[in-house]
Amino acid sequence: MGATEGRLSSEDRREQILAAATAVFGERGYAGGTTDAIAREAGISQAYVVRMFGSKEQLFLEVARRAVGRLEAEFRAVISQFSGEETMLERQSALGRAYGELVADRGILLSLLHLFGLGHDPVFGPEARDSFLGVYRLVREEAGFSPEDATDFFARGMLNTILLAMRMPDRKEDPMAFELLSTSMGPQCEAILALYEDAPARA
Amino acid sequence: MGATEGRLSSEDRREQILAAATAVFGERGYAGGTTDAIAREAGISQAYVVRMFGSKEQLFLEVARRAVGRLEAEFRAVISQFSGEETMLERQSALGRAYGELVADRGILLSLLHLFGLGHDPVFGPEARDSFLGVYRLVREEAGFSPEDATDFFARGMLNTILLAMRMPDRKEDPMAFELLSTSMGPQCEAILALYEDAPARA
DNA sequence: CGGTGAAGTAATCAATTGATTACCTCTTGG
DNA sequence: CCAAGAGGTAATCAATTGATTACTTCACCG
Numbered sequence: 001m002g003a004t005e006g007r008l009s010s011e012d013r014r015e016q017i018l019a020a021a022t023a024v025f026g027e028r029g030y031a032g033g034t035t036d037a038i039a040r041e042a043g044i045s046q047a048y049v050v051r052m053f054g055s056k057e058q059l060f061l062e063v064a065r066r067a068v069g070r071l072e073a074e075f076r077a078v079i080s081q082f083s084g085e086e087t088m089l090e091r092q093s094a095l096g097r098a099y100g101e102l103v104a105d106r107g108i109l110l111s112l113l114h115l116f117g118l119g120h121d122p123v124f125g126p127e128a129r130d131s132f133l134g135v136y137r138l139v140r141e142e143a144g145f146s147p148e149d150a151t152d153f154f155a156r157g158m159l160n161t162i163l164l165a166m167r168m169p170d171r172k173e174d175p176m177a178f179e180l181l182s183t184s185m186g187p188q189c190e191a192i193l194a195l196y197e198d199a200p201a202r203a
Numbered sequence: 204m205g206a207t208e209g210r211l212s213s214e215d216r217r218e219q220i221l222a223a224a225t226a227v228f229g230e231r232g233y234a235g236g237t238t239d240a241i242a243r244e245a246g247i248s249q250a251y252v253v254r255m256f257g258s259k260e261q262l263f264l265e266v267a268r269r270a271v272g273r274l275e276a277e278f279r280a281v282i283s284q285f286s287g288e289e290t291m292l293e294r295q296s297a298l299g300r301a302y303g304e305l306v307a308d309r310g311i312l313l314s315l316l317h318l319f320g321l322g323h324d325p326v327f328g329p330e331a332r333d334s335f336l337g338v339y340r341l342v343r344e345e346a347g348f349s350p351e352d353a354t355d356f357f358a359r360g361m362l363n364t365i366l367l368a369m370r371m372p373d374r375k376e377d378p379m380a381f382e383l384l385s386t387s388m389g390p391q392c393e394a395i396l397a398l399y400e401d402a403p404a405r406a
Numbered sequence: 407c408g409g410t411g412a413a414g415t416a417a418t419c420a421a422t423t424g425a426t427t428a429c430c431t432c433t434t435g436g
Numbered sequence: 437c438c439a440a441g442a443g444g445t446a447a448t449c450a451a452t453t454g455a456t457t458a459c460t461t462c463a464c465c466g
Contacts, residue, residue, distance in 0.1 A: 007413060007462075027323045032234035035454060045415050050455060110320075117317060119370035120230045128369040129380075136383055151386040155358035162361050166331040167322035177332070180339055183354040210432070210443060238424060248445050253425060 005043065010052075017042050017049055019107075021063050026110030030060050030118060057123060064115045064124075067108045068131045072138060074098040079143050088149060093187075095143060099157055100188040104195055109161045159184050169196045208246065213255075220245050220252055222310075224266050229310030232317040233263050233327070260326060267318045267327070270311045271334045275341060277301040282346045291352060296390075298346060302360055303391040307398055312364045362387050372399045 008016065020041035025033040035056050039046040053059035078098045082091065102108050116132065118124035139150045163169075163184060171177035172193060182189040211219065223244035228236040238259050242249040256262040281301045285294065305311050319335065321327035342353045366372075366387060374380035375396060385392040 010413075013413080029232055029234060029320060031232060034452085036452090046454085047416080047456080048414055051414090056454065113365075114320060116365050116369045117232060117313075117320065119368050119373075125370055125373075129371060129374050132369060132371070133374070133377065133379055133383075137379055140379070140382075147382050147386040151362070151383065152355075152358075155355075155362040155387065158361040158365050159354070159358040162316075162319050165322050166319045166335060167328055168332055168335070170322075170328075171332055171336070174336065176336055176340055176343070179343075179350050180336075180354065183350040184358065213443075216443080237422085239422090249424085250426080250446080251444060254444090259424065 013042075013044070013048075014052060017044070017052060017059075018063060018066060021049075021059055022067065022105070022107035022111050024107075025060060025063055025114060026107030029114040030124070033060075035059075060115075061123070061127065063111050064127060064131065067112045067115075068134065070105070070108055071102060071112070071135060074101055075135070075138055075143070079138075082143070088145075091143060091145070092149065092153060095139070095153060096156070096186065097188065099160070100185075100192060103164065103192050106164065110165055113158075113161050113165055156184065164192075164196075169193055216245075216247070216251075217255060220247070220255060220262075221266060221269060224252075224262055225270065225308070225310035225314050227310075228263060228266055228317060229313030233321060236263075238262075263318075264326070264330065266314050267330060267334065270315045270318075271337065273308070273311055274302075274305060274315070274338060277304055278338070278341055278346070282341075285346070291348075294346060294348070295352065295356060298342070298356060299359070299389065300391065302363070303388075303395060306367065306395050309367065313368050316361075316364050316368055359387065367399075372396055 017038065021033070021038045024038045024041055027033070028037070035049045036046045038059075039049045042049070049059070050056065053062065075095060075098055078094050081094070086094070112131070115124060115128050119128055136150060136154065139145050139153060140147070143150075145153065163181060168177055168181060169192075172181060181193070185192055220241065224236070224241045227241045227244055230236070231240070238252045239249045241262075242252045245252070252262070253259070256265065278298060278301055281297050284297070289297075315334070318327060318331045322331055339353060339357065342348050342356060343350070346353075348356065366384060371380055371384060372395075375384060384396070388395055
């Protein structure tokens with residue numbers, strides 16, 4: 001995301017800022033992510049970040065809504081392929097792979113995790129609950145998961161996301177950590193660890 | 204935690220500040236939790252909070268270490284009761300109850316969750332990974348869980364913690380939310396929801 | 407051309423916040 | 437009593453940060 005690009009259309013710039021904000025909020029959370037860090041990541045001025053979205057709060061809301069949108073879109077794409085002939089296990093791993101795809105755009109899942117930590121907030125709290133329930137409803141009703149299967153699926157997803165948030169892959173040489181990572185992430189473990197190698201490490 | 208108490212010994216005051224900090228950091232996270240909010244919660248001056256612990260960073264470190272300590276202590280207490288005759292399911296629900304106990308002191312689990320979100324941080328990142336691996340090791344080696352059982356156990360714990368962090372119990376009248384809560388928390392659901400009623404809501 | 411509107415920024419502001427300092431106020435032992 | 441040390445705070449600082457404003461630059465159209 002260097003500063004090498006010249007002028008962009010409002011629409012393109014908007015996308016670029018959203019991408020930068022997703023990365024920054026994903027790493028630092030809402031309170032910890034500054035509009036200045038986002039601006040630097042996008043190669044523009046801090047003033048423009050704020051002006052384009054009105055406020056940091058609005059920007060985070062858009063980041064969160066995009067993230068949920070991507071998650072739901074990815075799930076729906078998989079669900080639409082269901083024939084009704086699959087075993088439950090097949091459905092579960094298909095959705096699991098969809099989830100795995102999202103790891104590539106790491107900020108998406110991490111931003112959502114940070115959103116979920118803001119339940120106390122009068123703005124983000126309701127947003128978090130609505131978002132989570134929306135995805136749960138999707139998996140229950142459209143993917144046809146039982147309450148137990150859906151809960152297991154989300155539980156595993158949350159553990160995987162937290163392992164990424166804490167950068168557990170940094171410890172993959174530790175046998176205990178590797179066991180945990182590969183047990184939790186299952187067959188996608190290798191792919192995810194590989195993806196993770198090019199971690200920005202823009203701490 | 205009113206301001207009704209007079210002078211306390213350094214030791215008592217320290218405990219009180221740690222309790223206040225656990226609650227505040229649990230709700231707002233590290234970046235979002237101010238030393239001033241902690242001071243108000245403890246009924247003392249902001250200056251004293253900082254002076255007692257040297258820095259906000261040190262304070263959060265102590266909060267996090269205490270939280271992990273409590274979690275491990277609770278687990279060890281349960282594990283020490285194991286006879287070697289239980290089924291795996293019995294062991295799992297015994298540890299699950301131990302986890303449930305900690306919900307009473309809600310800040311503990313939520314502070315840990317926020318710690319886990321700080322994997323990028325040069326100080327808190329390593330702390331988070333060490334802490335998590337320490338508890339995992341405990342469950343694997345001392346409680347005798349297989350990698351799969353341990354992973355399932357942690358996955359469920361993470362989902363439960365996130366549901367608390369996002370205040371999903373506020374939505375318990377929504378059938379979908381209630382289904383999710385009761386499926387994830389299992390038999391302890393009622394007790395946890397009851398505990399949650401007296402949520403401080405000190406947003 | 408020239409001017410008009412969109413893209414973008416430098417400069418600056420006001421509020422917040424972690425930290426520091428100098429001071430106050432009890433208690434307690436000699 | 438009184439000195440000394442521990443508990444504790446008011447006042448203040450410097451840095452950070454989200455937001456605002458006035459300005460600049462550039463593309464394009466008539």
